[in-house]
Amino acid sequence: MNGTNRPPESAAQRPAHVGEFVMCFTSSPRGARLARRLVSHRLDAWGHSYTSRVNETLTAIAAELTANAVRHGHVPGRCFHLRLTEAAAPERVLRVEVTDTRCEALPRPVSAPDGEHGRGLLLVAALARDWGTVALPAGSGKTVWAEVSAGVRTH
Numbered sequence: 001m002n003g004t005n006r007p008p009e010s011a012a013q014r015p016a017h018v019g020e021f022v023m024c025f026t027s028s029p030r031g032a033r034l035a036r037r038l039v040s041h042r043l044d045a046w047g048h049s050y051t052s053r054v055n056e057t058l059t060a061i062a063a064e065l066t067a068n069a070v071r072h073g074h075v076p077g078r079c080f081h082l083r084l085t086e087a088a089a090p091e092r093v094l095r096v097e098v099t100d101t102r103c104e105a106l107p108r109p110v111s112a113p114d115g116e117h118g119r120g121l122l123l124v125a126a127l128a129r130d131w132g133t134v135a136l137p138a139g140s141g142k143t144v145w146a147e148v149s150a151g152v153r154t155h
Helices: 029-045 053-072 119-127
Strands: 017-026 079-087 091-100 130-135 142-152
Touching: 017 029, 029 053, 029 079, 029 091, 053 079, 053 091, 053 119, 053 142, 119 142
Parallel strands: none
Antiparallel strands: 017 079, 079 091, 091 142, 130 142
16 A cells, blocks of 8 residues: 555554654755665664665665655755654564655656656655655645565564
């Protein structure tokens, strides 16, 4: 069920996290590159080595979502926010969320891979076990999120 528009999870609905990383970045190509690098570093610190499938997959997804936030969600003087979590459930689920302050249209992948825009979301849809968008209250922006399974927790 990729590309769903789910309402934001309430605090009671959110699973407990074994890891959480939250940071604000400048809405620029440099900010997007830094966000991508920090996602990879944080995943490595959480036990997902740089060369692991999970690290490479989630880093690629984060790169696409942060680039989109800069390219399509940029509002002068405003940052984008990134949140990376690993759920403490029997199945290890990593989730990346990128929030920007532009809310005109929620992103959708193009239907044809040769379209001018939207191919990056096709990549996100192919790599993620699930992904979607959420409009923030009062037209204050949007969050695009994606989840990747890292297998069953062994400890």
